[in-house]
Amino acid sequence: MNPSSTSASLFSSNPIVLCLAFVSGFIIMAVELLGGRILAPYFGSSIYVWGSIITVFMLSLSIGYLIGGRLSLQQPSLLRYGVFFAAAAVLLLPLVLWSNAIMEALFVAIEDPRYGSLVVSLLLFFLPTAVMGMIAPYSVRLLVVDSNRSGHIAGTLYFTSTLGSALGTLATSFYLVLWFEVNQILLTMALILALAAALAIGTGLRLARKTG
Amino acid sequence: MFRSLFAFALASLSLGLLAPAAQAQSGVLRTVHQERSLYRNILVTEDDERRCMRFTITDLNGQNQSCRFYDDHDKLVFPYAKMVLASLMVQERPTRILIVGLGGGTLVHTYSTLFPEANITIAEIDEAVVGVAKQFFDYQETPLIHSETVDARVFVKRQGLRGAQYDLVILDAFNGEYIPEHLMTAEFLEEVKKLLPETGMVVANTFSTSRLYSAESNTYRQVFGEIFNVRMEGTGNRIIIASQQPLPDRATLESRVSALQARVARFDMDMSEFPALLNKNADWDLRERVLTDQYAPANLLNN
Numbered sequence: 001m002n003p004s005s006t007s008a009s010l011f012s013s014n015p016i017v018l019c020l021a022f023v024s025g026f027i028i029m030a031v032e033l034l035g036g037r038i039l040a041p042y043f044g045s046s047i048y049v050w051g052s053i054i055t056v057f058m059l060s061l062s063i064g065y066l067i068g069g070r071l072s073l074q075q076p077s078l079l080r081y082g083v084f085f086a087a088a089a090v091l092l093l094p095l096v097l098w099s100n101a102i103m104e105a106l107f108v109a110i111e112d113p114r115y116g117s118l119v120v121s122l123l124l125f126f127l128p129t130a131v132m133g134m135i136a137p138y139s140v141r142l143l144v145v146d147s148n149r150s151g152h153i154a155g156t157l158y159f160t161s162t163l164g165s166a167l168g169t170l171a172t173s174f175y176l177v178l179w180f181e182v183n184q185i186l187l188t189m190a191l192i193l194a195l196a197a198a199l200a201i202g203t204g205l206r207l208a209r210k211t212g
Numbered sequence: 213m214f215r216s217l218f219a220f221a222l223a224s225l226s227l228g229l230l231a232p233a234a235q236a237q238s239g240v241l242r243t244v245h246q247e248r249s250l251y252r253n254i255l256v257t258e259d260d261e262r263r264c265m266r267f268t269i270t271d272l273n274g275q276n277q278s279c280r281f282y283d284d285h286d287k288l289v290f291p292y293a294k295m296v297l298a299s300l301m302v303q304e305r306p307t308r309i310l311i312v313g314l315g316g317g318t319l320v321h322t323y324s325t326l327f328p329e330a331n332i333t334i335a336e337i338d339e340a341v342v343g344v345a346k347q348f349f350d351y352q353e354t355p356l357i358h359s360e361t362v363d364a365r366v367f368v369k370r371q372g373l374r375g376a377q378y379d380l381v382i383l384d385a386f387n388g389e390y391i392p393e394h395l396m397t398a399e400f401l402e403e404v405k406k407l408l409p410e411t412g413m414v415v416a417n418t419f420s421t422s423r424l425y426s427a428e429s430n431t432y433r434q435v436f437g438e439i440f441n442v443r444m445e446g447t448g449n450r451i452i453i454a455s456q457q458p459l460p461d462r463a464t465l466e467s468r469v470s471a472l473q474a475r476v477a478r479f480d481m482d483m484s485e486f487p488a489l490l491n492k493n494a495d496w497d498l499r500e501r502v503l504t505d506q507y508a509p510a511n512l513l514n515n
Contacts, residue, residue, distance in 0.1 A: 040394035041505045044363025046337065047250055108373065113366055178513075181506035 013078060016203055017142050018160045020085065020196050024135045025164030027189045030172040031092065032057050035125060037182050038095065042103040043117040052114070056121040057129050064133020071134065072141035078204030081142060084134050085197035091128035092190040096183045099124055136161055245348060249340030256348045262289060265316040265344060267387065277387055278316025280349065286325065287480040292417050292449040293318055295442045296382060297476055298486035299453045301468045302440070302460060303413040306330060306380035310371075310407065312364040312395070313385035314341055317351035322479060324357055333378075334359035335367040337385075365394045365403075372406040381407060383416040393508040396428060400505075401435040405456075413455045420450035424513040426500035428452075433494075434502050440490040453490065462487055 035053045036045060043049050071080070094102075103120055110116040136157065143153045176185050244263075245256035252267045264279035279289040288294055296319060307330050311319055314336040324332055336342055339361045345351035353359065360367060364385055381404055385395055394400060404414055414436070419425050420443055429452070432439050436454035443450045453459075460468075465487035473483045501507060 037505075037508070041365060041397070041399060042369070044337070044366050045392065045394055046363055107369065111370075113363065174512075177507075178509040181504070183506055 013203055013207060014143055016199060017078075017081070017139050018157065020081070020200060021135060021139045021157055021161040022164035023192060023196050024085070024088070024132045025161035026168035026171075027088075027164075027193060028057070028061070028129060028132050029165040029168035030176070030185065030189060031095070031125070031128065033169060033172045034095075034177075034182050034185060035121065037177065038099055038124070039103070039117050039120060042107045043113040043120070046113070048114045049117045052117040052121045053125070055118065056125050060126045060129035061133035064130040064135075065137050067130070068134030069137035069141075072138045076138065076141045078142065078200050078207065081135070081138055082197045082200030082202075082204060084131055084138065085193050085200060088128050088131045088135075089190045089193035089197060091131055092186055092193065095124055095128075096186050096190075245344065247340055247344070249338050251338045251340075254338075254340055254344050256344060263348060264289075265341075265349065278318050278349065280316065280318065284480075285321065285350070286478045288318065288322070290318075290449075291444050291447040292451065293322065294479070294481045295444060295447075295449070295451040295486075295489075296384075296415050296417060297322065297479065297481060298442060298451070298483070298490065299380075299413060299415045299440075300326075300472050300476070301465045301483070301486065301490070302453055302455055303380065303411065304468070304472075306378075306413070308378045309333070309380045309382070310335065310378040311382045311384060312336075312368075313383070313387075314345055314351070314359060315384065315387075316349040317345045318349075319382060319384060320351060320357060325478075326475060330356065332357045335362055335364045337361065337363050364392075365400055368400070368403045368407065372403050376407060377409045377412070378407050379409060379412055381412070381414045383414065383418075386416075386418050391424075391510045391514060393503075393510040394505070396431065396510045397503045397505050397508050398431050398435050401432065405435060408456050410456055413453065416452045416454075417449055418452060419514065420448055422514045423497075423500055424510055425450070426496035426498075427503050427510070427513055429494065429496045430498060430500055431503045438492055440492060441495070442486070442489050442491070444489060459492065462490075465490060 032053060035057075036050060039045075039049050039053065043052075068084075102123055106116055106120050106123075110119060139157050139161070140150070140154050143157060144150045172185070180188075240259065242258050243255055244258050245254075247254050255266045255268075257264050257266060261283075262279050262281045264276040266276050276290075281287050281289065288297075306323075306327065309323055309327075309330050309332045311323075311332065311334045314320065314334050320332055320334060323330060334357075336359050342351070342359050342361065364383075383395070383404075385392055401414075408414065416432070418428055429439070429441065432452050432454055438454075438459050440453035440459055441450060442453065469483045469487060476483055503510060
């Protein structure tokens with residue numbers, strides 16, 4: 001494997017990485033908004049419920065960034081990148097399967113809806129959001145071939161994933177909740193993440209075959 | 213002339229708003245108190261005849277939450293309160309009452325006057341509303357009347373776990389610009405139903421227009437079976453009455469009017485108007501989806 005072929009093949013996968021970063025940005029915000037819906041029957045929809053959800057999302061993303069950045073140091077590849085998406089898809093499933101049971105138990109255990117909603121948010125959203133947070137720095141690593149251009153590439157990546165977040169917020173709050181049930185939306189998101197994983201892993205395997 | 217202009221202004225207001233329709237105002241409107249709470253702006257306004265609580269600064273005519281006349285605190289300003297009282301024809305003597313949404317405390321005043329022995333609990337999410345009701349509308353806590361600053365969904369669920377029972381639950385939390393969507397779902401109504409004894413009744417002050425009218429009607433029907441739908445001209449509100457018992461027929465309602473009239477006359481109410489308005493028939497779109505915790509776009513449906 002020579003350096004020029006590596007950079008050429010990575011370059012060809014750039015649109016895919018950007019597209020997948022867009023998808024993860026979209027889904028992070030869609031899940032965050034649905035979080036309000038999921039918690040409302042148990043904790044209401046007061047400002048502190050949103051406070052809990054946003055706190056947990058910010059916290060999970062920040063930790064995800066840290067871990068994703070670390071992981072990008074060791075043999076970054078589209079294969080591993082795809083595993084993040086697969087993991088995120090699986091980690092969304094407890095929201096559909098067990099959220100009511102978890103909230104039922106915590107509603108009884110914790111009387112104060114502020115701490116009840118905070119603990120529930122941690123249990124439900126921490127893992128999937130942290131994993132989706134890992135995607136951003138890892139994407140930067142996959143895209144950067146020339147350190148001089150790293151700022152430019154990071155900018156393009158943030159642009160893409162944050163645009164995804166903006167559209168995920170808009171689509172969910174304006175339309176998706178009007179057309180579909182919460183669980184239908186969540187399952188669709190998990191399915192999209194699984195397809196994203198397949199795309200990344202498939203592309204990764206093809207590149208490996210070409211260059212290897 | 214002024215009245216007809218005003219009626220026109222009212223008619224042209226967004227019909228989706230649930231605020232009680234204001235009646236003709238007299239004199240200059242003064243704002244005597246204004247504060248911003250966690251949830252809304254609260255204004256107290258006065259004109260020559262009455263004092264009102266409202267939750268928004270714009271749209272000064274349509275958004276009164278609660279009003280009362282200076283000269284007669286019993287006299288009900290808005291049709292919706294009278295429509296709620298019409299439910300006395302269905303259930304005559306509630307002794308444990310839960311009211312969701314305090315506002316200016318009109319319903320608390322009315323029910324505590326009618327039933328001085330009744331235990332009245334109010335779930336009001338906004339502490340500031342309770343403060344304003346105390347300061348400007350003579351709302352008072354007593355050994356029998358107390359309010360909890362709590363989201364009604366949380367309160368109802370907890371009371372259900374504790375096995376609390378209420379003969380009458382009045383849902384009066386749906387006003388104006390934002391509807392608490394988690395208080396409109398079938399699951400919430402099931403939780404409310406758990407609080408009702410065999411003779412219990414729910415009375416909800418809600419919406420009479422938009423797709424939400426149909427969605428909500430279908431939701432109540434799914435949970436309670438038959439409902440009375442009470443609509444009146446000149447108001448954007450409608451009242452739903454649902455009971456654990458079979459609803460009485462027209463003749464039974466009529467037979468209860470005269471005894472009740474003596475008790476509600478002081479509220480400037482004519483009970484004989486209402487048997488004809490308690491309607492079991494569906495005049496809405498039966499195909500509109502039932503609202504659930506999974507599907508609760510009440511605000512979007514109300515656009």
